[in-house]
Amino acid sequence: MNYDLVVLGGGPGGYKAALLAAKNKLKTAMVEKAELGGTCLNRGCVPTKLFLGSTAALSQLESQKRLRLAKGEAAFDLIRLQARKKSIISASQKSMRAALEKHGVKILTGKGRLSGLKTVRTEKEELSYKYLILATGSRSAFFSGLEPDHQNILTSTDALELTNAPGSLTIVGAGPVGLEIGQIFHRLGTRITLIEALSRIAPMEDEQVSRELSKYLKRESWDIRTGVKVVEFLVKDKQVISRLDSNETVKTDKCLLALGRLPNTEGLNLENEKIQVYGPGWIKTDLNLMASDNIYAIGDVNGRSMYAHSADYQAEYVLEHILGRTDASFDDKPAPSCIYGGMEVFRTGLNQNDLVSMGASCSVSSANLAANPIIQSYGQIQGFIKVFWCNEQVAGITGAGYGLSGLVTLAQVVTDQQWTIKDAKKYIFAHPTLDESLQEALLAPRKNMTTDGSH
Amino acid sequence: MNYDLVVLGGGPGGYKAALLAAKNKLKTAMVEKAELGGTCLNRGCVPTKLFLGSTAALSQLESQKRLRLAKGEAAFDLIRLQARKKSIISASQKSMRAALEKHGVKILTGKGRLSGLKTVRTEKEELSYKYLILATGSRSAFFSGLEPDHQNILTSTDALELTNAPGSLTIVGAGPVGLEIGQIFHRLGTRITLIEALSRIAPMEDEQVSRELSKYLKRESWDIRTGVKVVEFLVKDKQVISRLDSNETVKTDKCLLALGRLPNTEGLNLENEKIQVYGPGWIKTDLNLMASDNIYAIGDVNGRSMYAHSADYQAEYVLEHILGRTDASFDDKPAPSCIYGGMEVFRTGLNQNDLVSMGASCSVSSANLAANPIIQSYGQIQGFIKVFWCNEQVAGITGAGYGLSGLVTLAQVVTDQQWTIKDAKKYIFAHPTLDESLQEALLAPRKNMTTDGSH
Numbered sequence: 062m063n064y065d066l067v068v069l070g071g072g073p074g075g076y077k078a079a080l081l082a083a084k085n086k087l088k089t090a091m092v093e094k095a096e097l098g099g100t101c102l103n104r105g106c107v108p109t110k111l112f113l114g115s116t117a118a119l120s121q122l123e124s125q126k127r128l129r130l131a132k133g134e135a136a137f138d139l140i141r142l143q144a145r146k147k148s149i150i151s152a153s154q155k156s157m158r159a160a161l162e163k164h165g166v167k168i169l170t171g172k173g174r175l176s177g178l179k180t181v182r183t184e185k186e187e188l189s190y191k192y193l194i195l196a197t198g199s200r201s202a203f204f205s206g207l208e209p210d211h212q213n214i215l216t217s218t219d220a221l222e223l224t225n226a227p228g229s230l231t232i233v234g235a236g237p238v239g240l241e242i243g244q245i246f247h248r249l250g251t252r253i254t255l256i257e258a259l260s261r262i263a264p265m266e267d268e269q270v271s272r273e274l275s276k277y278l279k280r281e282s283w284d285i286r287t288g289v290k291v292v293e294f295l296v297k298d299k300q301v302i303s304r305l306d307s308n309e310t311v312k313t314d315k316c317l318l319a320l321g322r323l324p325n326t327e328g329l330n331l332e333n334e335k336i337q338v339y340g341p342g343w344i345k346t347d348l349n350l351m352a353s354d355n356i357y358a359i360g361d362v363n364g365r366s367m368y369a370h371s372a373d374y375q376a377e378y379v380l381e382h383i384l385g386r387t388d389a390s391f392d393d394k395p396a397p398s399c400i401y402g403g404m405e406v407f408r409t410g411l412n413q414n415d416l417v418s419m420g421a422s423c424s425v426s427s428a429n430l431a432a433n434p435i436i437q438s439y440g441q442i443q444g445f446i447k448v449f450w451c452n453e454q455v456a457g458i459t460g461a462g463y464g465l466s467g468l469v470t471l472a473q474v475v476t477d478q479q480w481t482i483k484d485a486k487k488y489i490f491a492h493p494t495l496d497e498s499l500q501e502a503l504l505a506p507r508k509n510m511t512t513d514g515s516h
Numbered sequence: 517m518n519y520d521l522v523v524l525g526g527g528p529g530g531y532k533a534a535l536l537a538a539k540n541k542l543k544t545a546m547v548e549k550a551e552l553g554g555t556c557l558n559r560g561c562v563p564t565k566l567f568l569g570s571t572a573a574l575s576q577l578e579s580q581k582r583l584r585l586a587k588g589e590a591a592f593d594l595i596r597l598q599a600r601k602k603s604i605i606s607a608s609q610k611s612m613r614a615a616l617e618k619h620g621v622k623i624l625t626g627k628g629r630l631s632g633l634k635t636v637r638t639e640k641e642e643l644s645y646k647y648l649i650l651a652t653g654s655r656s657a658f659f660s661g662l663e664p665d666h667q668n669i670l671t672s673t674d675a676l677e678l679t680n681a682p683g684s685l686t687i688v689g690a691g692p693v694g695l696e697i698g699q700i701f702h703r704l705g706t707r708i709t710l711i712e713a714l715s716r717i718a719p720m721e722d723e724q725v726s727r728e729l730s731k732y733l734k735r736e737s738w739d740i741r742t743g744v745k746v747v748e749f750l751v752k753d754k755q756v757i758s759r760l761d762s763n764e765t766v767k768t769d770k771c772l773l774a775l776g777r778l779p780n781t782e783g784l785n786l787e788n789e790k791i792q793v794y795g796p797g798w799i800k801t802d803l804n805l806m807a808s809d810n811i812y813a814i815g816d817v818n819g820r821s822m823y824a825h826s827a828d829y830q831a832e833y834v835l836e837h838i839l840g841r842t843d844a845s846f847d848d849k850p851a852p853s854c855i856y857g858g859m860e861v862f863r864t865g866l867n868q869n870d871l872v873s874m875g876a877s878c879s880v881s882s883a884n885l886a887a888n889p890i891i892q893s894y895g896q897i898q899g900f901i902k903v904f905w906c907n908e909q910v911a912g913i914t915g916a917g918y919g920l921s922g923l924v925t926l927a928q929v930v931t932d933q934q935w936t937i938k939d940a941k942k943y944i945f946a947h948p949t950l951d952e953s954l955q956e957a958l959l960a961p962r963k964n965m966t967t968d969g970s971h
Contacts, residue, residue, distance in 0.1 A: 073947070101947070107889050110948050114893020115580055121573035122590050130570055130597050133590025135577050141585050149892055156887070370947040377941070397946040407946075432611070434562050437604055438569020467922040470951035474929060474943055486832070488929055491852040491862075492528070492556070492825040493565050496925035 062167075064090045066383070067181050067190040069173045069329070072099020074360030074372030075196035076157055081380040083164035090188050091166055092173040092181060097154045099198050100361070101369040104218040107153070108146050109241045112221075113401050115142060116248040120403040124440035137249060140224045177333030179355070192355050192383050195336075195344060196372065197329065199322035199361035202341075206293070207233075207318070213296045214316045217242060226251045229313035231303050233291050235262035237400045239319030240274070244402040247281060254284040254311050256303070261287055263400065266459065267413055270406055273444055273461040277404040284311075324362050340364065348390035350379055357383075371396040395457075397473040399466040404444060407469040410457030410476035416449050416510060423510045424450045428501035430462045434493035439463050446502040449510075454479035455503070468499055475503070517622075519545045521838065522636050522645040524628045524784070527554020529815030529827030530651035531612055536835040538619035545643050546621055547628040547636060552609045554653050555816070556824040559673040562608070563601050564696045567676075568856050570597060571703040575858040579895035592704060595679045632788030634810070647810050647838050650791075650799060651827065652784065654777035654816035657796075662688075662746060662773070668756045669749055669771045672697060681706045684768035686758050688746050690717035692855045694774030695729070699857040702736060709739040709766050711758070716742055718855065721914065722868055725861055728899055728916040732859040739766075779817045795819065803845035805834055812838075826851040850912075852928040854921040859899060862924040865912030865931035871904050871965060878965045879905045883956035885917045889948035894918050901957040904965075909934035910958070923954055930958070 066082045068075045071093030082089040096103055116137055125131035161168055171183030180189045201216040203209060209216045215223075217238050226249035232239040235257035243253045255262065255278070261271040262278070262285060275285060286305070294316065295302040301316040326342040336352045337345040343364030344352050352358040357379045360372030374396070381387040400406040416423040427447040430436045436444070444462020448455055456479070458472040478484070485503035490496050523534045526548030537544040551558055571592055580586035616623055626638030635644045656671040658664060664671045670678075672693050681704035687694040690712035698708045710717065710733070716726040717733070717740060730740060741760070749771065750757040756771040781797040791807045792800040798819030799807050807813040812834045815827030829851070836842040855861040871878040882902040885891045891899070899917020903910055911934070913927040933939070940958035945951050 106948050110889050111893045114890060115585055115895065117894070118573050118576035118580055118586070121576065125570055125573055125592070128596075128600065129593070130600060131573070131590055131592045133588060135586050135588025135590060137580070137586045138584070141583075145583065145585060149889075153887070368947065370944050373947070374944050396944055399946055399949070432608070434565050434604075435569060438566045439572070440570065464922070466946075466949060467919070467951075469946045469949060470943070470954075471926040471929065473946070474926065477943055488925070488932055489825050489829050489851055491854055491921075491924045491928070492823065492828070493561050494854075494921060494924060496922075499925075 062090070062186070063189050064088050064167075064191070066090070066192045066194065067092065067173075067188050068194045068196060069181065070099065070196035070198055070325075070360070070362075071097040071157075071168070072196060072198045072360060072372065073101050073369040074376045075099070075194065076161070077373045077376035078194050078196065078359065078380060079166045080160060080164060081376065082383070083161070083166045085380065085384055087383075089166045090169060091161065092169045092171060092183055092188070094170070094172040097157045097168075098150065100200075102150055102153055104221055106369055107150065108221045109238075109245065110401060111146055111149060112142060112245040113241060115145075116245060119248045120244075121439060128440045130440070139226055139249060143222070143224055172328065174328065175330045175333045175336075177330070190355075192357070194376075194379060195329070195352060195356065195358040195362055196360045196376075197325040197362050199324050199367065201318065202321045202323040203318045204320065207291060209318055210296065213299065213301045213314075214294055214318065216318055220246075220315075220317050227314035228252065229254070229315075231256060231301065231311050231313045231316040232319055233303070233316065234319035234321065235285075235287070236265065236319060236321065237263075237398075239317065240400055241402055242317060242319065243278075243283070247283070252282070252284075252313070254313060255286070256289060256291060256305070256311070257285075257287045258290045259287065263406065266400075266406055266408060267447065269445070269447065270459055270461045274400075274404055274406065277443060281403070322361060322367055324364060326362060349382055350375055350391050365393060366396045368396050368398060394477070397469045399469050401466055403441065404461055404463060405465040406459070406461045407465050407472060408457070408459040409469065409472045410455070411449060411451075412457055412459065413449060413510065416451060416456060419451065422452055423456070424507040425510055426450065426502055426505040426507045428498050428505050430498050433495060433498045435495050436463055436498070446498050448502050450507060454481055458499070458502075460502075464495055468495060471496060472499065475499075517545070517641070518644050519543050519622075519646070521545075521647045521649065522547065522628075522643050523649045523651060524636065525554065525651035525653055525780075525815070525817075526552040526612075526623070527651060527653045527815060527827065528556050528824040529831045530554070530649065531616070532828045532831035533649050533651065533814065533835060534616060534621045535619060536831065537838070538616070538621045540835065540839055542838075544621045545624060546616065547624045547626060547638055547643070549625070549627040552612045552623075553605065555655075557605055557608055559676055561824055562605065563676045564693075564700065565856060566601055566604060567597060567700040568696060570600075571700060574703045575699075576894060583895045585895070594681055594704060598677070598679055627783065629783065630785045630788045630791075632785070645810075647812070649831075649834060650784070650807060650811065650813040650817055651815045651831075652780040652817050654779050654822065656773065657776045657778040658773050659775065662749060664773055665751065668751045668754065668769075669773065671773055675701075675770075675772050682769035683707065684709070684770075686711060686756065686766050686768045686771040687774055688758070688771065689774035689776065690740075690742070691720065691774060691776065692718075692853075694772065695855055696857055697772060697774065698733075698738070702738070707737070707739075707768075709768060710741070711744060711746060711760070711766070712740075712742045713745045714742065718861065721855075721861055721863060722902065724900070724902065725914055725916045729855075729859055729861065732898060736858070777816060777822055779819065781817060804837055805830055805846050820848060821851045823851050823853060849932070852924045854924050856921055858896065859916055859918065860920040861914070861916045862920050862927060863912070863914040864924065864927045865910070866904060866906075867912055867914065868904060868965060871906060871911060874906065877907050878911070879962040880965055881905065881957055881960040881962045883953050883960050885953050888950060888953045890950050891918055891953070901953050903957050905962055909936055913954070913957075915957075919950055923950060926951060927954065930954075
């Protein structure tokens with residue numbers, strides 16, 4: 062069959078691209094090897110946020126009990142939570158499928174491969190295309206010798222399928238995935254040990270964010286070990302013994318590998334279209350997100366930004382480009398990001414390291430959350446918001462504290478619009494809101510950043 | 517003593533004005549008859565949000581139990597909550613006093629009166645001023661014959677001092693105060709009857725918001741009666757019997773009068789300075805918020821907008837005007853507003869009624885919250901966000917649903933900047949967030965508004 066556009070992958074990027082194409086009268090086919098929705102819907106953002114939001118009551122109740130304001134106990138039924146997850150995912154998949162079919166997208170199940178002749182082959186079919194979008198996403202990474210057995214040594218996908226909270230869990234890797242899944246199981250009663258090879262948890266975040274999160278999780282009785290690597294796993298009597306390069310061992314019921322992501326590019330036969338890859342196989346894309354003639358790569362698989370909303374944003378751009386509505390380069394600005402849980406993290410724009418490398422006209426202002434009435438009401442007064450400035454304009458914002466994922470889009474707009482102090486005063490920030498702490502941080506005295514990153 | 521500026525009232529408006537003045541080297545005195553912080557800190561926003569935020573865990577746990585995902589019970593100790601409230605208020609007052617004194621503001625306790633000779637008299641002192649700011653705030657309103665007895669028939673101030681949740685409570689008046697305090701006691705186990713003389717609850721909000729809130733509260737087993745008035749209270753055997761004009765009676769342990777606010781202007785001797793009032797005594801102000809020569813009125817007492825953040829915003833303007841930095845009129849745009857609780861309401865800019873009266877180039881777009889992953893995780897999928905458009909630009913936004921107070925500043929920026937569809941597409945809205953539902957509402961198909969208000 063001949064198509065104007067073939068999309069490989071039905072995650073957030075592929076879905077958005079196919080739907081936009083069909084709405085714009087392109088004859089479009091989507092090839093998906095498993096389920097619509099990709100990592101985000103099936104084993105990423107959606108299940109983690111479902112479990113975190115559902116169990117938020119437990120975390121909040123604990124805060125109030127710690128203040129001796131409340132008494133009581135509550136517990137979750139993980140089997141029912143899994144059933145609810147399945148029904149939510151399945152409803153989303155149905156509505157995605159319905160939207161695609163309503164606009165005439167042909168959905169094929171299978172694994173697509175590039176033939177080199179402007180065609181994609183699945184097991185059963187051959188599709189020729191005018192344009193091709195590669196949106197095949199990513200999967201959990203692990204090191205050789207430290208593979209998951211999916212019974213005791215788990216990937217995030219495995220962990221999100223558990224119907225019993227383990228008594229104890231070792232998490233290897235302190236990025237967003239490890240931190241969020243750890244908090245889910247912590248709330249369900251699991252004792253958590255967190256192991257990070259780098260010197261701090263959440264290593265991609267601002268250093269102060271890492272410290273604040275670490276303090277919070279230690280107060281929650283997490284055993285956190287940084288700067289150490291796992292060198293060996295031993296499974297014995299249904300327990301996992303992790304041997305560290307410090308010669309310590311950690312013994313827990315289960316272990317979760319949360320070591321980042323790898324691109325789904327194996328077996329695509331990219332070489333047939335002279336598509337180049339970098340690192341472990343991320344697809345190289347040019348200023349227009351093109352990987353080769355008439356071939357684009359969007360989402361995780363191009364290795365630029367591993368968020369559903371980045372894939373979505375890239376899909377919008379690529380369709381504009383295919384439809385000839387833009388010849389501008391893709392605006393590869395930093396995407397907003399969050400880590401969810403009892404203490405949340407958000408980040409927009411540039412960070413301290415980016416700015417220090419840019420020189421002396423940068424500064425930082427910040428506000429603690431302790432006096433914010435909303436923060437006080439939830440009884441978790443730790444945390445802060447921090448604004449990075451460049452040439453008297455906002456260049457980036459980050460923060461760690463209760464409920465701060467709720468500030469991310471406001472912060473993104475402030476960052477994108479490069480607000481000045483005058484802008485920060487122009488708008489009425491309603492009282493009482495978390496938003497007021499962002500305004501306080503914007504209006505706080507600024508300190509110059511030094512080249513060693515301190516201030 | 518001679519002052520550049522005398523401020524009557526130490527609420528949010530008076531505090532901000534005095535602090536700004538002192539920071540700008542004006543010799544400043546503040547006269548406050550009771551405690552710093554005014555209604556907002558002592559008996560308004562801060563205590564209600566503290567009680568709502570503290571008890572949010574109960575409401576969230578109920579949602580999860582209703583979904584059969586969780587089991588358990590929790591209860592709050594209202595005596596301890598009151599103690600926490602007192603300590604939070606007292607800490608705020610101390611830090612307000614410290615900031616004022618640090619910048620040299622003279623704080624006098626007493627009730628100020630205008631002498632007519634550019635002086636303010638308290639019981640003990642006489643202060644002459646170059647500029648005077650009236651920021652005396654407001655108090656609970658009630659009708660004659662239906663007065664509070666402060667034991668069984670309560671004002672909001674009384675209700676927020678209770679150390680025992682009553683078994684049952686009749687709330688007269690379904691504005692923000694009644695709705696928020698009702699939700700606090702509902703969570704603490706009180707059976708709520710809500711009586712509203714107008715045809716719908718939250719009558720200042722969009723009609724669809726009123727309906728959604730009403731559905732929510734009825735699901736929470738509130739007995740809601742609209743279009744009826746209380747004509748008589750009888751207190752008998754420690755119970756309040758409210759007789760309605762429909763000839764029904766309602767018998768509960770306590771009754772809360774939440775009938776709006778009255779200005780604190782009695783005894784100020786406003787006539788001495790030829791200051792005019794309107795309605796029940798609100799101070800008339802001109803385009804520069806001036807009530808008379810060199811006399812400004814800000815905050816609740818001028819009757820323009822009854823929010824702490826409006827008082828704050830007016831204080832900023834008045835100081836700019838006094839300091840000669842602006843001769844522009846005060847920008848009396850609608851202030852953002854919220855109603856907090858298990859289902860929250862936010863509102864920015866113009867509403868449907870405002871726009872319908874402006875004519876045919878207005879339209880409305882909206883999104884339901886049901887498919888938002890964050891909404892789903894908290895198990896309260898009801899609600900919506902609605903955007904009002906005028907000439908292809910955002911003119912106002914409102915919504916009702918779980919956690920929506922968190923969207924108010926983003927919505928305020930969108931409204932103030934009069935976003936177009938193009939603006940709404942320009943920014944990356946992180947996934948998953950409540951913010952995405954705002955973007956969905958912005959990008960949804962628009963329907964013209966008809967003059968009867970339907971669409």
